[in-house]
Amino acid sequence: MLYRETSQFKTTYAEDMAIFPIRQDRIALGVLLGIAFIGLPLLATFHIWPFGGDYLLWAILLPFLILALAAIGTNILVGYCGQISLGSGAFMAIGAYSAYKLATGVHIPLAWLGFAISIPPLPILASILLGGLAAAGVGILFGIPSLRIKGLYLAVATLAAQFFFDWVFLRVPWFTNYAPSGSVNAPELNFFGVVVQTPIERYLLCLTFVTVTAILAKNLVRGNLGRQWMAIRDMDIAAELIGIRPLYAKLTAFAVSSFIVGVAGALWAFVYLGSWEPLAFSLDRSLDLLFMVIIGGLGSIMGSFVGAAFILIVPIMLNLIPTELGVPLSTETITHLQLIIFGSLICYLLIKEPRGFARLISIGKEKLRLWPFPY
Amino acid sequence: MRAPDTNEVLLQVEGVALAFGGVRALRDVSFNIRKGEIRAIIGPNGAGKTSMLNVINGFYHPDHGAITFKGRTRARMQPFEAARGGIARTFQNVALFKGMSALDNIMAGRTLKVRRGLLWQMLRYGPALAEEVEHRHRVEEIIDFLEIEAIRKVPVARLPYGLQKRVELGRALAMEPDLLLLDEPMAGMNLEEKEDMSRFIIDVNNHYGTTIALIEHDMAVVMDLSHRVAVLDHGVKIADGTPDEVKRNQAVIDAYLGVAH
Ligand SMILES: Nc1ncnc2c1ncn2[C@@H]1O[C@H](COP(=O)(O)OP(=O)(O)OP(=O)(O)O)[C@@H](O)[C@H]1O
Ligand SMILES: [Mg+2]
Numbered sequence: 104m105l106y107r108e109t110s111q112f113k114t115t116y117a118e119d120m121a122i123f124p125i126r127q128d129r130i131a132l133g134v135l136l137g138i139a140f141i142g143l144p145l146l147a148t149f150h151i152w153p154f155g156g157d158y159l160l161w162a163i164l165l166p167f168l169i170l171a172l173a174a175i176g177t178n179i180l181v182g183y184c185g186q187i188s189l190g191s192g193a194f195m196a197i198g199a200y201s202a203y204k205l206a207t208g209v210h211i212p213l214a215w216l217g218f219a220i221s222i223p224p225l226p227i228l229a230s231i232l233l234g235g236l237a238a239a240g241v242g243i244l245f246g247i248p249s250l251r252i253k254g255l256y257l258a259v260a261t262l263a264a265q266f267f268f269d270w271v272f273l274r275v276p277w278f279t280n281y282a283p284s285g286s287v288n289a290p291e292l293n294f295f296g297v298v299v300q301t302p303i304e305r306y307l308l309c310l311t312f313v314t315v316t317a318i319l320a321k322n323l324v325r326g327n328l329g330r331q332w333m334a335i336r337d338m339d340i341a342a343e344l345i346g347i348r349p350l351y352a353k354l355t356a357f358a359v360s361s362f363i364v365g366v367a368g369a370l371w372a373f374v375y376l377g378s379w380e381p382l383a384f385s386l387d388r389s390l391d392l393l394f395m396v397i398i399g400g401l402g403s404i405m406g407s408f409v410g411a412a413f414i415l416i417v418p419i420m421l422n423l424i425p426t427e428l429g430v431p432l433s434t435e436t437i438t439h440l441q442l443i444i445f446g447s448l449i450c451y452l453l454i455k456e457p458r459g460f461a462r463l464i465s466i467g468k469e470k471l472r473l474w475p476f477p478y
Numbered sequence: 479m480r481a482p483d484t485n486e487v488l489l490q491v492e493g494v495a496l497a498f499g500g501v502r503a504l505r506d507v508s509f510n511i512r513k514g515e516i517r518a519i520i521g522p523n524g525a526g527k528t529s530m531l532n533v534i535n536g537f538y539h540p541d542h543g544a545i546t547f548k549g550r551t552r553a554r555m556q557p558f559e560a561a562r563g564g565i566a567r568t569f570q571n572v573a574l575f576k577g578m579s580a581l582d583n584i585m586a587g588r589t590l591k592v593r594r595g596l597l598w599q600m601l602r603y604g605p606a607l608a609e610e611v612e613h614r615h616r617v618e619e620i621i622d623f624l625e626i627e628a629i630r631k632v633p634v635a636r637l638p639y640g641l642q643k644r645v646e647l648g649r650a651l652a653m654e655p656d657l658l659l660l661d662e663p664m665a666g667m668n669l670e671e672k673e674d675m676s677r678f679i680i681d682v683n684n685h686y687g688t689t690i691a692l693i694e695h696d697m698a699v700v701m702d703l704s705h706r707v708a709v710l711d712h713g714v715k716i717a718d719g720t721p722d723e724v725k726r727n728q729a730v731i732d733a734y735l736g737v738a739h
Binding site for chain 1: 535537557558560561562566567569573574575576577578582585586587588589590592596599600601602606607610611613614615618649650653
C-alpha cells in the first residue's frame with residue numbers, strides 16, 4: 104500500500120485537526136492497538152512464540168509501557184514547556200508512596216492537638232490517581248522557582264528535589280508504614296472486584312493506562328494549553344506579550360507532567376515491582392527518563408514511546424547479541440557500552456536533530472509521501 | 479488616504495522618560511494616538527522608537543510620565559495586562575515561536591479568547607472541540623488575508639524572513655487588538671514584499687478599523703501609509719504632524735542629515 108494523501112481532501116477543519124489526519128497513519132495505529140490489546144494477550148495466553156515464558160511480558164513490555172508513560176509526563180515538562188527536570192524519579196516516588204499510603208490507610212497522629220487524622224484504606228484505582236494528584240501538587244510547589252530561574256539553574260533545583268525526596272522516603276519511616284527493612288509491599292491490585300495478578304492482566308492494565316493517557320496528553324499538547332507551553336519554551340517574552348501568563352503556563356505544565364509521572368511511579372511500584380525500596384526511584388531513573396525524551400524526541404508524544412523502547416532494548420541487545428555470537432560480555436562492559444551509546448547518541452541528536460528519533464521518522468514519512476519526486 | 483473618523487484619543491503618552499544607566503533613551507516624550515489612525519513613529523537609529531513601543535506595552539516601565547490607554551492611566555503596566563487590554567505588537571527582530579508551525583503560531587495569538595480550561599481541552603470533545611474549530615476558522619481567515627495558505631503547516635524556523643514577518647503580523651492580528659504596534663514590519667524586505675506588507679497594513683486599518691502605531695525607516699512607505707507622524711531623535715520628540723508637515727520640518731531634516739546638535 105502506498106503512503107499517499109492525494110485524494111484525501113479534508114473538507115472541514117475538524118477533520119484536518121484529527122490526531123492522525125492521514126488515513127494510512129490511522130490504519131497503522133488501529134492495527135497496532137489491535138495487536139497490543141488483542142493479539143499479544145492471545146499469543147501469551149496460548150504460549151505461542153515469542154511468549155514461551157513470561158519473559159517478554161515481564162522483562163520488556165511491562166517496564167516499557169510504564170516507562171513510556173513516565174516519559175510522556177517528562178516530555179510535557181521538558182520537551183513541550185522547555186523546563187529541564189532532573190527530578191522525574193522523585194515524582195515517580197511521590198506517586199508511588201502516596202498511593203501506597205492511601206491504599207493502606209493514612210494515620211497522622213497529632214498528639215499535641217489531642218486528635219489524629221485517619222483516612223481508611225482507599226480502593227486501588229483511587230489511590231493510584233490520588234498518588235498522581237499528590238505528585239502534581241508537589242510538582243506545582245517545585246515549579247514556582249521556575250518563574251525566576253531558568254535552564255541549568257532550574258535543573259539544579261529539580262536535582263535538589265530528587266535528593267530531598269530520596270532522603271525523605273529513606274529516612275521517614277511513616278512513609279513505609281514503619282517497615283524495618285525500608286522495603287514495602289504493594290497492596291492487592293483489586294480493581295472493582297477484579298484482581299489483577301498474572302503478567303497478562305498486569306500488561307493489559309498498564310496498556311490501558313498508557314493508551315488513555317497518551318490520547319489525553321496528545322489532546323492537551325495540540326490544544327491551546329499545549330501551544331502556550333511551546334510558546335513559553337520557544338520565546339517566553341513574546342509569549343507574555345500575546346497574553347500568555349508564564350505563571351499559569353509553567354505551573355500547569357509542572358502539574359500535568361508530575362501527575363502523569365506520579366501515576367507511572369505508582370504503577371511501577373504496584374504493578375511491576377510489587378515490592379520496592381526508595382532506590383527504585385533514584386537519580387538514575389530521572390536520567391533514564393531524560394535520555395528517553397531526548398533520544399525519542401523532545402516535544403513528541405510518539406517520541407516518548409520510541410525513546411522508552413530504545414533505552415530499554417539497548418542493554419538487552421548488548422547482552423543478547425554477543426552471547427548469541429559466542430562472545431558474552433561482562434555486566435560491567437555492558438553498562439559501560441550502554442553509557443557510551445546513550446552519551447554519544449544524545450550529543451549527536453542535541454546537535455543535529457533536537458527533535459530526536461520521532462523527527463527522523465516524520466522526515467522519513469515526508470520523503471515517502473513525496474516519493475519518487477524529491478519535491 | 480482615508481482619514482480616521484473620529485478625533486477620539488485611544489492612547490496618550492505623557493511626559494515619558496526612560497534611561498538605561500547613562501543612556502537616556504526617552505526624554506519627556508508626549509504624544510497621542512487617535513482611534514482608527516495609522517500613527518508613524520520615525521527617527522534615526524537609536525532614537526528611542528523601539529523603547530517607546532516597549533513602554534507602551536508594558537515591557538519597560540518608564541522612570542517618569544504616564545500612559546493613558548482607553549481612558550485608564552497607568553505608570554506601570556505588565557505585558558500581560560497590555561495584551562489583555564487589546565495591545566498587540568510585532569518585533570523588529572522577528573519573535574516567533576521557532577519550534578511551532580505558522581498555523582500554531584497564529585493560533586497561539588488566540589490564547590486570550592480561549593474559554594475552555596485544561597480539563598475540557600484534554601477531552602477535546604463537544605464544546606471544547608467546537609471552540610477549537612471556531613478559533614481555527616478565525617485563524618484561517620487571517621491566513622487567507624495574509625496569503626500564507628501554502629505555508630501554514632511549515633515550522634516557522636524554515637520560512638524565509640519576509641514570510642516570518644507576515645506570520646508574526648498574523649499572530650498579532652489573531653488577538654483582534656484595538657492597538658497594533660508594528661516595529662519595522664518591512665525591514666530587510668525587497669520592494670515587492672514591502673508593497674504586499676503595505677497593502678496588508680492599510681487593509682487591516684480599513685477593514686477592521688484597527689489603530690496602528692508604525693515604526694518604519696523607509697520614508698516613502700511612511701509618507702504613503704500614515705495619517706500622522708511623530709519624530710524622535712536622541713530620545714526627544716522633535717516634530718509631530720501630518721506627513722507633509724514633518725517632511726518640511728527643519729529639525730527633522732537636520733536630524734536625518736546628521737547635523738551636529
Ligand atoms: N535593554 C536596553 N539596555 C540598554 N540600553 C538600551 C536597551 N534598549 C535600548 N537601549 C538603548 O536605548 C537607545 C534607544 O534604543 P531603541 O532600540 O529604542 O532605538 P530605536 O529608535 O528603536 O533604534 P533602531 O532604529 O536602531 O531600531 C539606544 O541608545 C539603545 O542602545
Ligand atoms: Mg528599534
